[in-house]
Amino acid sequence: MNFDPFVIPFLTGLSFLCAVLIFKYAKWFIKLSREHKFKLLKWIFSHKIILALKEIFLESLLHRKIFRRNFVLGYMHASIALGWLLLIIAGNLETKLHSSKFFNMPYDPVFLKFFVHERSGIPIAAFYTFVMDFLLLIILIGIGLAVFKRFRSMLFGLKRTTRLKSFDKIARYSIWLIFPLRFLAESFTSGQYNTGGFLTGTAGHFFAAVLPVDYLSYPVWWGYSIMLCMFFIALPFSRYMHIPTEVALIMLRNFGIKTNKIYDGITEFEVNSCPRCGICIDVCQLNEVQASDIQAVYFIQSSRENKKDERKAFNCLLCGRCENVCPVGIEVNAIRITKRKQLVFDNKNAFNFLTNGSTEKADVIYYAGCMTHLTPAVKSSMCRILDEANVNYLFLDKDGSVCCGRPLLMAGKIEAALSLVEKNKKKILESGAKTLVTSCPICYKIFREEYKLPIEALHHSQYILRLVREKKITLSNSQQCVVYHDPCELGRGCGIYDEPREILSRTSQLVPMKNEKNNSWCCGGSLGDFKLSAEQKSEITRDVLMEFMAYSPEIIATACPLCKKTFAKYGNAKIQDIAEIVLASILKEKVTEKKVEVLQ
Amino acid sequence: MKDFGYTINKDRQINFDRTDKWIYEYLKKHEPSFKLCIGCGTCTATCSSGNFTDFNLRRLFTLIHRGYKLDMKDEITKCMLCGKCIMVCPRGVNTRNIILKINEVIENRKRKK
Ligand code: SF4
Ligand code: SF4
Ligand code: SF4
Numbered sequence A: 001m002n003f004d005p006f007v008i009p010f011l012t013g014l015s016f017l018c019a020v021l022i023f024k025y026a027k028w029f030i031k032l033s034r035e036h037k038f039k040l041l042k043w044i045f046s047h048k049i050i051l052a053l054k055e056i057f058l059e060s061l062l063h064r065k066i067f068r069r070n071f072v073l074g075y076m077h078a079s080i081a082l083g084w085l086l087l088i089i090a091g092n093l094e095t096k097l098h099s100s101k102f103f104n105m106p107y108d109p110v111f112l113k114f115f116v117h118e119r120s121g122i123p124i125a126a127f128y129t130f131v132m133d134f135l136l137l138i139i140l141i142g143i144g145l146a147v148f149k150r151f152r153s154m155l156f157g158l159k160r161t162t163r164l165k166s167f168d169k170i171a172r173y174s175i176w177l178i179f180p181l182r183f184l185a186e187s188f189t190s191g192q193y194n195t196g197g198f199l200t201g202t203a204g205h206f207f208a209a210v211l212p213v214d215y216l217s218y219p220v221w222w223g224y225s226i227m228l229c230m231f232f233i234a235l236p237f238s239r240y241m242h243i244p245t246e247v248a249l250i251m252l253r254n255f256g257i258k259t260n261k262i263y264d265g266i267t268e269f270e271v272n273s274c275p276r277c278g279i280c281i282d283v284c285q286l287n288e289v290q291a292s293d294i295q296a297v298y299f300i301q302s303s304r305e306n307k308k309d310e311r312k313a314f315n316c317l318l319c320g321r322c323e324n325v326c327p328v329g330i331e332v333n334a335i336r337i338t339k340r341k342q343l344v345f346d347n348k349n350a351f352n353f354l355t356n357g358s359t360e361k362a363d364v365i366y367y368a369g370c371m372t373h374l375t376p377a378v379k380s381s382m383c384r385i386l387d388e389a390n391v392n393y394l395f396l397d398k399d400g401s402v403c404c405g406r407p408l409l410m411a412g413k414i415e416a417a418l419s420l421v422e423k424n425k426k427k428i429l430e431s432g433a434k435t436l437v438t439s440c441p442i443c444y445k446i447f448r449e450e451y452k453l454p455i456e457a458l459h460h461s462q463y464i465l466r467l468v469r470e471k472k473i474t475l476s477n478s479q480q481c482v483v484y485h486d487p488c489e490l491g492r493g494c495g496i497y498d499e500p501r502e503i504l505s506r507t508s509q510l511v512p513m514k515n516e517k518n519n520s521w522c523c524g525g526s527l528g529d530f531k532l533s534a535e536q537k538s539e540i541t542r543d544v545l546m547e548f549m550a551y552s553p554e555i556i557a558t559a560c561p562l563c564k565k566t567f568a569k570y571g572n573a574k575i576q577d578i579a580e581i582v583l584a585s586i587l588k589e590k591v592t593e594k595k596v597e598v599l600q
Numbered sequence B: 001m002k003d004f005g006y007t008i009n010k011d012r013q014i015n016f017d018r019t020d021k022w023i024y025e026y027l028k029k030h031e032p033s034f035k036l037c038i039g040c041g042t043c044t045a046t047c048s049s050g051n052f053t054d055f056n057l058r059r060l061f062t063l064i065h066r067g068y069k070l071d072m073k074d075e076i077t078k079c080m081l082c083g084k085c086i087m088v089c090p091r092g093v094n095t096r097n098i099i100l101k102i103n104e105v106i107e108n109r110k111r112k113k
């Protein structure tokens, strides 16, 4: 057996790391809900595991999403992650070839060059030497980029990067040093014994000529081992915890396990999978109105430390722009809501004053929503459109609405929200309708996610498009120049991007914008935030409006009454909901028809 | 007692020491926009809950300003946080956060007792 005292730090570090990981993962596993545990056991031995492994390869090793965002950043991550793994695999294979035994000590491949110099008689040794040198070179380039990134983050498309804690620093400096030290150690030893491949061999020759490598190589091997030890010890308490945890998370996610309303085991896996890459910082609109400290990365960091930071939890638009770019796919909004739940006082009996009156029968229910009641033009247009299409509908909240419950849910008052859901659901079902149409994306989202209705729930943009396609209403194109603002809850929240656009391209000239669809801005009026002052919100709104005005639209269109109301406070441009535009278009079409009749 | 033909009125002073401004102080500290409320009542006119009960945000805010001791616990949870009030308030009062804060301060005090 090969042994030298310098392997002790490495072994200590590695055992410590394994122990901590087992302890933490076991703790989080116990914290998983029963339903999640059941799912895990059900799927772990199924085809889903193959899909999970594929995703792990693409995301945790190749870092495909980061590549798409920025090539250099992607290369940096992929070279270190994939390079290191291949180095471990190749090293292990090489060791087994050398010793021609199946089992070896975990440190053997790591320090192989120190122990084995005589390579003649070993099959394809030259090939392995080449591969190992090549992988080392790839990793060294990756590390070089990482060091460079520390000082020049703009090259990687990041304006702001994250602030680090002490364990992060230890882990980072040790990872920076591990591979250069390995390179030096292997080169020195190669120089001593005149071995090595194109990289270590050449460097070894050079070093042997100018340095006393016989004396230097041993301490450098020690240094290499100590750096590995430090990295392993710091890893579970630093951002590098994401390396093993992301693998576990991808697995769990493929089994359909997601954070849902309570902060539990899966949430722990999620928050520990964040490498604090900082990609989420620049996209956040709150940067422009206050100091940057609530963005996803900072919020997740504080959750990871088990803090209950009220401002980080409540000062966020829940716009989802950060979630949209997160390469790990962490569901930041859902996690933020679980944090809010820990901080508010919930009361499921709060709405017992709502009594159930009788509901009329109808084919379609129109539920305007609270915000639509603040924009009367939207609801009157909707009613008019439904009349024009001869729909047998019931305006469920005509005399003032009972809230859909989503704002309470966003505030973390889950029980209270669900009690409203129950009350509304009962009313909706009593009507015997087949379709529920709402004008408010906030309502639409909760209808889809929490109401579990046996009937279809549609946003009015979807329903209007259906009416058009079924030729129940006819539109005429006004050729007016229109830009369309994607509301957060409808776009990123529910994935509805195309229906509103299709309607608008039939009624007007739709001009595409740079930041649209899943990159669209938040109007600033979001009910997700509880902390911004009126001035700060208005600043956000004005910035967004300014960008729209650069396209000189005649109408700024949106599909959310809250966005409309928010923009209308500051915009000089005409701000209209899709429903209003459609109504105008129907009326115009009617006038033209009449003219044609008269002429005939 | 000598009868002078008239008596002294009972003391009719209002005892200002009894006003209890702890909720006001708490809100002022944690949501400064509370001070901006002018009691116009726009929030109450639009309130979703007010549509079904006598829940009245303006009244609540005014009474807290004046330091009345109220049993607000069952009152404040009637709010659905729907956000209509904050959209219409002419003074930019962050009503939804104030409502959460009132809830918080009441529950916290209840716990301490
Ligand atoms: S939340 Fe996502 S985008 Fe933000 S730092 Fe973490 S991994 Fe990166
Ligand atoms: S959800 Fe929006 S406001 Fe909140 S941190 Fe993410 S980008 Fe910023
Ligand atoms: S609308 Fe605003 S200013 Fe008026 S009473 Fe309500 S909170 Fe006060």
Ligand code: SF4
Pocket: B043, B046, B047, B048, B049, B050, B057, B078, B079, B080, B081, B082, B083, B084, B085, B086, B095, B096
């Ligand atoms: S948020 Fe509460 S107080 Fe404000 S309008 Fe809605 S129900 Fe009324």
